Amino acid sequence: MSHRERVMSALSHRQPDRVPLDEAFRPEIWARLKQRFQGDEELVRDKLGIDLRTVLIHPPARFMKKSWPSAPFSGFRTVRRLSPELYEDEWGIRYTIGATGRYWHFHTHPLEHCSLDDYNWPDVDAPGRFDTAAAGVDRWREDYAVAAGGDIEETFFEQAWYLRGFRALLRDFYTNPNFVHELLDCLLEYRVAQARKLLDLGVDIIRLGDDLGTQQTLILPPELWRQFIKPRLQALIQAIRARGRARIFYHSDGNIRQLIPELVEVGVEILNPVQPESLRPQEVKAAFGDRLTLHGTISIQRTLPFGTPSEVRQEVLSRISDCGSNGGLILAPTHAVQTDTSLENVITMYQAAREIRQERQERNR
């Protein structure tokens, strides 16, 4: 099976030759992997057996020209440097860099002081926004399943609080619901436009999401999610379905068990990261495995940083045995692997997953 066939087979709930694999690493881990394998990111993906490629929506060319490329900004966060301490993204959200240089802080949110009427939304049609995504699709689509992400993965709730501020938005749900509805409608319009562009490029998977869970429970009361977020998620997925066929990936950290039936109901097909500290992957598989593909499931809070290689191997094997029947499983770390994780554990995770196929083939001989 090619990488692409393997992923498509798993997504169609048919048994692939081995479990498909995806990645998520901090830049420091990428650097160590490139050093270890003596090559670029593509070579590392090849050595680890990564079956998907992810393309990102970027800000337009005129913003990219002036962008600040250094750590900790990468991936979803493309910023301009306003001063040595202050950075701003295309949405007007401002950041400072944390004490260790590895993470950024939110500094100001544009809708803290500006009304929605006066806010300038980014232009989805601005030249260059989808150029790198298009190039990625051209480069990879024949051999790999191509997923598309970027800020669209912070679909509604997250982008809304980035724009408004976390506490302010939570208060707005109770004290200013009309504002929240209006803000989310603007976001829906923007997300639909982004998704249509991605469909036209021919991506296989569109990565949506919102961090809705804490480690133990939900951030929003479920009734608020149902009232504000769910109808827009449903409308977005319907708009995607009306335009083309891409699988719907949905990311939320934490324990979102209560919402999974409704996520499936509105059309989510791939759930990420299914954090084993918050959800039981085998229970999710048992309840929704005929409709949902689990993506992630290998713990970056326990096993990868603190486990021995043999414990990592064991987690991989048990996950495949508990959740891998009839496809429906793509193994990946549950978030970006952090700098305290040994390369040995990272490599063991991917090696163990690939060995399952060899063992299966040997048994079949």
Added chain:
Amino acid sequence: MKAGASAEKLEEELTSSLLSMDIEAVKRTVRDNLERGGDAQQLLSILMNGMRMVGRKFEDQEFFLADLIMAGEIMKQATAIIKPHLSASGTESTGTVVLGTIMGDLHDIGKDIVKSMLLSEGFEVHDLGTDVAPAVFVQKAREVGAEVVGVSALLTTTIPRVKEVIDELETAGIRPEVKVIIGGAAVRQRDVALYGVDAAVNDAVGGVRIIKSWARGTGAKQ
């Protein structure tokens, strides 16, 4: 009898408005009552009881983070109205806690849950925010005479930095007076011995329980 009935009605009205997150109703009731010569201490007690109910509902997963934050906001605004009417002796706190997310880490949901729940239990809480240097925890603890320092760390890479807080407390000579708790999803029990903290917890509710037990004098360090 009449006064008792009206006190009961006030409690019922305020608590119900708080639990349904109706900030305007809470503020209106508080203002009306104070204008009619009501007892500021009584209003505060009713709201504190209400906040404890909010905390319990959060523990039981009947309420969620958004409820906790909104209830905290209601409490803050209502207290601002009540405070000028309080006598100085009426505001004794359960204990003083310094909280913050350790340097290198920007996650604050867990810390904010702990803060809201401690406030609802009558603690004085000094929140240092996120990405806080170890020395800053100690400076603040000394400045406010804190009995507890709560260090939050979600990232596995930042948990070990709690040892620097312990070292700084020792250098400052106040380690015996201050209990230190570390909280975060990836925190393990072995971190107690590893870093010399007094408690290590995975969840905010468990952390609050431990801090409350210390305040009641039933903690491990007694």
